[in-house]
Amino acid sequence: MEKEVRIFIRIQKYRKEKWKKLCLTKKISLTTLIIDSVESRILDDERKTILQFIEKQDNIFRKIENNINQVAKIANGQNFISEKELSYFSIQLNEIANLKVQQNEIFYKIYSLIADDH
Structure with a gap:
C-alpha cells in the first residue's frame, strides 16, 4: 500500500x-x-441512490410480470380470452418488453459508470 x-x-x-x-x-x-x-467518480451517496433505484425498478417489473402470469392463468382456466382482451394483453406485453429493454440499457450504462469508478 x-x-x-x-x-x-x-x-x-x-x-x-x-x-x-x-x-x-x-x-x-x-x-x-x-x-x-x-x-x-460517482460519490458514495449517489452510488447508493442508483442501487436503490435499480432495486426498486426490479421490484416493479416483478409485480408486473406476476400480474401477467395471473391474467394468463385466468385465461388458461377459462380456456377462452376474447379477441379484444388478447389484443390489449399483447399490446401491454410488447410495451413491457420495450420498457425492459430500455431499462436494461440504462442499467448497463449505470453499471459501466460504477465499474469505471474504481
Missing part, C-alpha cells in the same frame, strides 16, 4: 463550511468529496 501524503489547500472559510455541510448531508468525508470530485 502506498504511503498517504497531505495536501494543503487554501479556501475561504465560508466555502469550507459549505463543503462540510454538503458532506454531512451526503454522509461522506471531506476527503472523499474532494477526491471523488477531482477524479470524476
Whole structure:
C-alpha cells in the first residue's frame, strides 16, 4: 500500500463550511468529496441512490410480470380470452418488453459508470 501524503489547500472559510455541510448531508468525508470530485467518480451517496433505484425498478417489473402470469392463468382456466382482451394483453406485453429493454440499457450504462469508478 502506498504511503498517504497531505495536501494543503487554501479556501475561504465560508466555502469550507459549505463543503462540510454538503458532506454531512451526503454522509461522506471531506476527503472523499474532494477526491471523488477531482477524479470524476460517482460519490458514495449517489452510488447508493442508483442501487436503490435499480432495486426498486426490479421490484416493479416483478409485480408486473406476476400480474401477467395471473391474467394468463385466468385465461388458461377459462380456456377462452376474447379477441379484444388478447389484443390489449399483447399490446401491454410488447410495451413491457420495450420498457425492459430500455431499462436494461440504462442499467448497463449505470453499471459501466460504477465499474469505471474504481
